[in-house]
Amino acid sequence: MADKIVSGEEYQAMSRKPAKPGHEVSLSSNTIVIVVVVIVLCRLSFLGGAAYGKHNARAATATTSAFGGGPGGYGGGFRNGGGFGQVTAVSSTSITVQNPRSGTSKTYTITSSTTITDNGQAVSASSIQTGATVIVRVASSGSTTATSIMVNPSYGGASSSSGGSAGGSSTTSGSATVVQ
Numbered sequence: 001m002a003d004k005i006v007s008g009e010e011y012q013a014m015s016r017k018p019a020k021p022g023h024e025v026s027l028s029s030n031t032i033v034i035v036v037v038v039i040v041l042c043r044l045s046f047l048g049g050a051a052y053g054k055h056n057a058r059a060a061t062a063t064t065s066a067f068g069g070g071p072g073g074y075g076g077g078f079r080n081g082g083g084f085g086q087v088t089a090v091s092s093t094s095i096t097v098q099n100p101r102s103g104t105s106k107t108y109t110i111t112s113s114t115t116i117t118d119n120g121q122a123v124s125a126s127s128i129q130t131g132a133t134v135i136v137r138v139a140s141s142g143s144t145t146a147t148s149i150m151v152n153p154s155y156g157g158a159s160s161s162s163g164g165s166a167g168g169s170s171t172t173s174g175s176a177t178v179v180q
Helices: 008-015 029-063
Strands: 083-090 094-098 105-109 115-118 133-138 146-151
Touching (some): 083 105
Parallel strands (some): 115 146
Antiparallel strands (some): 083 133, 094 105, 133 146
């Protein structure tokens, strides 16, 4: 018996197995168009949602206080504003605090009714040192008049054996830096 010579096309046609009944896949042009339209709409929806989220995130950031105020945020949670940070300048009538997160500074007015405490003890403005960590509270969100200032606040951690707070040390007499 002689071998029969077949072309490549004939060989492929002979080696193909016919599809089993019910397993044939065919897509009409309408089905393909519908699938493409759905994919395009999903992509546009995603991009629109991302743009909406970016816009709202910027708006929310712009409306919070200079100290990141906002529930759950670092230094946030102040109902009427105020701030948290490091003292960069202090006098008997004002205190300037820099937010460690954003780097922005804000100056608050100190009045005779401002309560100032350090480790729970009442102190005067002259006892606040530059570089100390403070929490400043104000009466209303637009106000810059401090109603209370907590110097070296304790965050509920274990206190040191010398009785100081976990957030910092007590002020020492004679070494306070006062900017007039």
